[in-house]
Amino acid sequence: MVYQLPREPSWHRVAVWRRLKALGALYLQDGAAALPEDAVTREQLEWLQLRVREAGGEATLWEASPNTVAENAALAEEFRGLREAAYGELIDAADELRRKAEMGDGETMLLEELARIDRAFRNERRRDYFKSPLRKVADAAIREARRVVREGAGRAAREDAG
Amino acid sequence: MLWATRRGCHVDRMACMWLIRRRIDPNAGFHFFGDASEAPEGAELFDVAGARLSHRGDACTFETMLEEYDLDDPVLREISEIVHDADLMDDMYGRPESDGLDAVIRGMQLALPDDETLTLHTDAIFDGLYVYLRRETL
DSSP: EEEESSSSSSHHHHHHHHHHHHHOOOOETTTEEOEEEHHHHHHHHHHHHHHHHHHTTTEOOOOOOSSSSSHHHHHHHHHHHHHHHHHHHHHHHHHHHHHHHTOOOOHHHHHHHHHHHHHHHHHHHOTTTOOOOOOHHHHHHHHHHHHHHHHHHHHHHHHHHH | EEEEEEESSOOOHHHHHHIIIIOOOOOOOOEEEGGGGSSSOOEEBBBSTTTSSSSSSOOOOHHHHHHHHTOOOOHHHHHHHHHHHHHSSSSSSTTTTTHHHHHHHHHHHHHHHSSHHHHHEEEHHHHHHHHHHHHHHH
């Protein structure tokens, strides 16, 4: 999508930028963002295009492919790179959660944190169009954290009963 | 009355068709087109850019329809939150049902040959969701 928005009010620009980030788009340059083509991304961009126009801007959708195989691969690598940082944070958060659970921290807080991590992981996976290698690592870290948190919750329940 | 929308329907349009049949126009007929210029004359367009019944600001078409037809029903309001989250994937309402609904309808899209067939099956899903949420809500 190639787009332009009036400078003021600035919140339209922020909203569109946020939406593109949430969809996992890659900015090729200012006002030009790319997504891999499928029925979902196409539809989401169509609605975003409408939004830009409603906000007094201009937006056009283009189907484009890089000129060479090498450029295509580099682009896919850039898309993967976008997800690496987020997966990295999730891995750290899951490890931290597991350590807290092993020390027997407050159960409610642990379950809430687990739910937050789960949701963030689902969102990340949805916009991970080129299967970043860190996805598996994050998945494993979260499963391990879940196992330890659940074991702790089970132990607390048995102690209450006893 | 004839209603028309784009081919390749997902959750928002499926929910709208269910709403139209159940609450707005029991004898509704539906037409699916590739491009809006192919829409039959006089048909009411929905979920099409620029139509009266479409996305509005942050709202999906199902939400717009509730407003346009004054459907003030707390259960439909709940369904609209689920549809919104599944359609726009922005977690605005944080409804956990939206992920499941999204997966089920996406899979049905792949398994069934066309929108006409799909919509015959998805009504049952929304009927079920409605009855379930009514127990929870009222």
